[in-house]
Structures are given as C-alpha cells and as structure tokens.
Amino acid sequence: MSGEIRPVIVGAGPAGIRAAQALVTAGLRPVLVDEAPKGGGQIYRRQPDGFTRDAKTLYGTEAAKATALHRTIDGLAIDHRPNTLVWNIEAGALDLLREGRAERLPYSHLILATGATDRILPIPGWTLPGAYSLGAAQVALKYQGCGIGRRVAFIGTGPLLPLVASQYLKAGAEVVAVLDTARTADKLAALPGLLRGPATLAKGLRLLAALKAGGVPVRHGARPLRILGTDRVEGLAWHDGDRERRIDCDAVAFGYGLRSETQLADLAGCRFRFDPLNRAWLPERDAAGRSSVAGVYLAGDGAGIAGADAAELAGERAALALLEDLGRPVDRACAARLEAKLAAIGRFRRGLERAFPFPTDWAAQAPDDLVVCRCEEVSAGTLRATATRWGTPELNRLKALCRVGMGRCQGRMCGAAAAEILAAHRGVPVEAVGRLRGQAPVKPIPVAIEDAPEEAA
C-alpha cells in the first residue's frame, strides 16, 4: 500500500463514529471495523431489524444524541465493516474475523475506540442462571427488548446501577431493590465534584426520584453477601451495615463500574501505566489521544472510563491529532475546545468516582469458595493458596500456576478481581501485582478459520 493513507478505526461507538466523521470531513476515507451488526456502540446500541421501539423508549434522555450518532454513521461514505472481530494486530495490519473468514487489513493509522465492559467483582452465587452484570442486563433490555427477570434486584455501584434499575422499572419489571455499596456519606462528599456537571447530576437525581416514586427501595452502604438459589436465582442476601437481610427475586444485576477493553492497545505495542482513578492499567494517551506508538490513537472508554459524551469528543479529537500528524490543516481552536471539554468531564468523573467508590474491602471479604475465574473455575481460595505456596508476587505468574484468566475470556472478566485478591493477600497496592499481558486472539476464533482472498489495497 506504499504510502497510501488508510486510517482504520476499531469500534463504531460514539468515539469511533465521531472520529470517522472528522476524517471524512477532512477528505479521508477511513475503514470502520466493529463487532456489532449496526453502528452505535453499547450505550447507543441499536435494536435488531424488525424491532420498532422508538428512540425515546430506547435511549430516554439520551435519545437525541443517539439519533444524531446513528444518522452520522448511516450517512458517512466510509468502508464500514460490521460483524467483524479484530482478533490480532501484527506489523501494521489488523487480523479480522468476519463470518468465519480471516482477513488481513493493513492500516497507515489506527484509532482504537474499543469501549468498555462491566468491571466484575464476583459475589457468591454469581454463576447461577439469573445473575447478570449490569451492562448485560441493560443490553438484554435495549437490544432484544427482554428483561433478565420479572423481579430483579440491583446491587453494586456506579452510574449504571440507578440507570439500569430505572430502565427496568420503566419497562415494567418489578425492581425489588437498588443496593448501592457506596455510602450516603460518599454521595455527599462527592457533591462538590458532581456540581461540575450539573446536567448529568440532575439526570442522576431524576433517576433516583423515579425509582423512589416507583416504590423501589434504594439503600446505600449495602454489602452483597450472596446470591441465593439452587438451580437459579431465588434471592439475594446482603448486609445493611447492621445486619444481614434477604430479599426474594428471580434475577440479580450487579457491577462496579466499567473497565476499559485494552487488549488491542496492548497488541499494538502501546505503553501502559497504572491509573489510580480507574484503578486499572491503561494505555498511555496524551490530551489529544496519541498513544506511545506513532500512528496509533486512543479514544473513548477503551483507554479510561469517561462516558459517551467524552467518547464523542475524544473520537473527534483523536481524528484531529491524526490529521495534524499527517500535516493536514486542522482547526486548532476546535481542537483546544474539545480538549477543554474533555478536561471538564475528567473533573466531573473524579466526582463520580467519589460518589460510587470502588469497594476496596471486596477482596478481603471474598470467601475462599468464591469462584473468581468462571472459564477455568478458579476460586479465591485457590488464588490465595497458589500465591502462598509458590510465593507469587505477580499476576501473570499466578495465571501460569493456577490458570486464572487463562480461559475463554482471557481474563477480560476475571482479571481485575484476581488482581485485587492477589494484592490484598500479599498486602500490597493493586498496581504492584502488575497486569495480565494481552495475547491474541482477543476473543476466541475457530480452528477451521478460512482465509479470505488477500485484499487489493
């Protein structure tokens, strides 16, 4: 492809779509690769063909933003490749899997807008049918119009907790409780920071008001004890600070904020550093979205959680950075405006973290028989015993010795929890145990993968 400019964007969510738009505006024709059948990402995920719910029903207060993004992606003259998994990056090209066929896609520049998934801190009983992550509970409702149960309990912390609960309430489910592990004191302490984003704060307060008006018990300072049931979820045991309580339900949604999907940045060779706010190792990026690797840019939640509005801004900013690096004329005032807005959201984000703090006591309280890694069936007790027996100070060594994070999800679901257990067990900060190295394939690929004909560049 000798010198040809072929930017590739991975992820057709708010960041990827705005990045694509900015590149098209500048006269480039990017390739946009995404796993979903239609562009929109997670928060603005679109329903399957034949479903007829309107935008207001699907996206509530965010309907206008969702509609605008969908119009943008549908109207862009770009090479959009839906239903396509990027499973590897090697030597300036992506390895794709589309309908069972392998393809190689060379890029001149790469914008990674890979988004996020739930941060899972397991609760005893979480492998029972009827237990879902908050994000999965939301996807079921938004995408296919079905709930995870009729009587649903919500537990954990993070902005998704009241949001998904109120969406279930609106959809007609019985929300039996919303149990936030954050304390009321956390919310009050967070107020000054949250006031930096008054509109978002007001939305959050309206959600809580709607839940209360719907008769939903909302509790703070809760601690999950276990999900009850034999063959499927029958209830939830939790601690209210004074005593154990039980509640009947047929489904539980739980989660503790989001975690960035960083494997592709890892495979692209990006340098990582520990980010205390996200409590995670993240690929480094400057204010414009440049990674440590020339020609590779990072935008949206995939490089640190900041939400959909920030993702739109960061996507556009990363595209401008790419254009700047190409020597194209760029509206510098616009770039500065985007960075200022992102910085403001960053300050608000710190307030959110104060309002929905990470439960730092989770690891110490995780019982030994709690399954941490579902794929390889590794319990908290096994992690602790392995760390003790082998004197393991580091997460990749722990993986080698007991298979945690070695299964289908490659640690995407269990890695954060395993790091917390190891760190707590050794009495060190979580950053001291390192991070699981990313390896191809990012998600499983079939043995009988067919090679598609080499593409003419």
Next chain:
Amino acid sequence: MTATERITTDVAIIGGGIAGAAAALALRRMGMAVLLLERGFCGAQASGVNYGGVRRQGRPPEQIPLAQRAHAIWQRLPETIGIDGEYIRSGHLKLARSEADLASLEAYQDRVRDLGLGLEIVAGNAFRARWPWLGDRAIAGSWCPGDGHANPRLVSPGFARAARKAGADIREQTAVQEAVRDGDGFRLLAGGLEVRSRLLLNCAGAWSGRFAAAFGETVPLVSAHPNMAVTEPLPRLMDVNVGVEGGGIYARQVERGNCVMGGGRGIALDEDRARPGRSAIAALLRQAAELFPALRGAQVIRFWSGVEGDTPDRNPVLGPSRTTPGLIHGFGFSGAGFQIGPAVGEVLAELARDGRSSTPIEAFDIGRFAAPAGDTTAA
C-alpha cells in the same frame, strides 16, 4: 553499583529454567551450597511456555541416553519435586502423511533400535482402528508407548521450588550484570549482590551466549520463537501426544480438555519477547483442521510464544567450558529441553562435584563450535 549483600557459595547458577533449577536441586541433594540467580521468574521463559511434550521419540541417537535418564526421573516426579505436574504417560505418536514420511519413521526406528524406546510402526487398518479420531490425512505412525506430556508451567517452576525447599538460595528478579573468573573461582554482580563461588553454571537459556562470550567462548546460539495455540476445553478426543514426521504441528490434549498445539515460528518483538506470527498461526490451524477433524469446530482461545536458544545442530551445549576451569554450560536445548531438563540438572551436578558425567555427553561439547581464529582469553 555497590553490593549490599555478599554471598559465598559452592556453586552459582545463572538462570532458573528447568536445567538450572534441576541442577540446583541435584546439587543440594549432594550437599553442596547453591545460589541460583534468575533475571525474571523461575520457569517463566522457554522452560515454562513450551508445548509440554515429554518425548524421547524423534531425538537424535546421541540424546537418547540423556533422555532415558530423564525418563526415569519423570516416573518419580512427585517424589522429586512434590507435585505431579500433570505428567501423563500417554505415549507419543509420530504421524506419517506420506509413504516417504513412513520410510523416514522406519529408518529412525532402525537407528534407535538398541536404545530402549520400544518403537512400534502402525499402519493401514490397524492404524485407523487404534486412533479413529485421526482423519484421513495421516496414513501411519510410529508409536512410543512410554512417552507423554506434562504442564511446563508447573513442572519447571516446580524444580525451583523443590530446590529452594532443599536449601538452595534462589533469587528471582535478580539479573547477573557481571560474571568473571576471580582467584580460584568466580565473582558475580547481580542486583545488590556480590557473589563468590567456586563453580559457575551457565543455564541462561537463549541469553547464555553472552555469558559464554564473557569467558571467550563463541557459540552460534540464535533465539527462536515457537508458535503455540490452545483451544477451549473439549470432550476427550486425543489420548496421545501427537507429532508429525517432517514437523509442522504437534498436539496434545490436557486433562482439563484443552488441546494444546504448536508449529511454525513466532516473531520476535525484541530480545526478550516474542509473539505468534499471523502466517504461522494460519499454517498451524490449517494443519490442525486437516489432521484432527474433530477440532474443526473448536475455538482457539489463546496463542503464545516465547524465546528459546537454538544451536545450528539442534543439540544442546552441555559440559565443561573449554576456556575456564569451574565453568560448566547447560543451554541451547533448541526447543527440546523440557523432557531432558531433569537429567540435564543431574549431569550438571555430577560435572560440578566429580568433574565428569555418568551419562555420555561428548556430542554436546562446546568445543564443537570453536571459532577457527577467535579470541579465547577468559574475560
């Protein structure tokens, strides 16, 4: 750097792979004081990320005595290192995909006939009946019933753990910056350590060349990077460790159900890190789907690679230095060190204590690579 701790020991070992760790264990059992210096974590490089084949079949005849010695140790693995390491004596089946392959297998059988491997050539209907899960691609195989496989992620660090329990001083995350001959022995600087030892074992894997060179011995050691893959857990399918005449693919199924396979070469990211390569992955998966029809619908969940040290003749360097009294080499296993590792450790310990090995190792002498006009002065 100023040393903060001084240690005097009988034997210093550079490298905590299976060779160095097994040597440490054997030396402790002989009652010698041992210090092992590992740059990263014991058993985390080639010794830990290899395929896990515990295979004598296919080795050149000169390696078979060493492999037989190791074979005996594998039978007592739990007594030796305290864990079973998922060792399974499954047998090793080397496949022929053509008449020419079959002729090669028969020729090998002849060559090692007196060395005790008990090879059996199986072809035709007997072959189909015995391993019905193999597809039509293979036409025959050479069967070595005593071979097997194990989990290298457990066995290799397991030797280091056993050595530590037996009293070896094992220092991980401690890179050797300097190793020199000093008086009657050696002086090493590693992290904050200053070490004096009577003897020095060079077991630094792919990084051994620099230590050999420091003592004036040039070895044409090159780094190589295997290309490995593992599937999700599958129902029981392969009951043997499989290789193929001519190479290209090897595969085994672990107790948990995952099929581990390897073949081809990965790519180096730098001196210390490697990744599987796209073209090698494609070739490996294609061959897997051909040879093992039941794997066609399976999902691969992980690819990986590592860094191993290869010699031009694919035999290790094992034996005393030609330039420096007290220096003993054990490296260059060329992707086939896991099975013989435990015996290599014992041989290194014998060389340290007695100055000679009870198992023949002449073919592995470092002198075979002596440069015609190289500098042979000890550093």
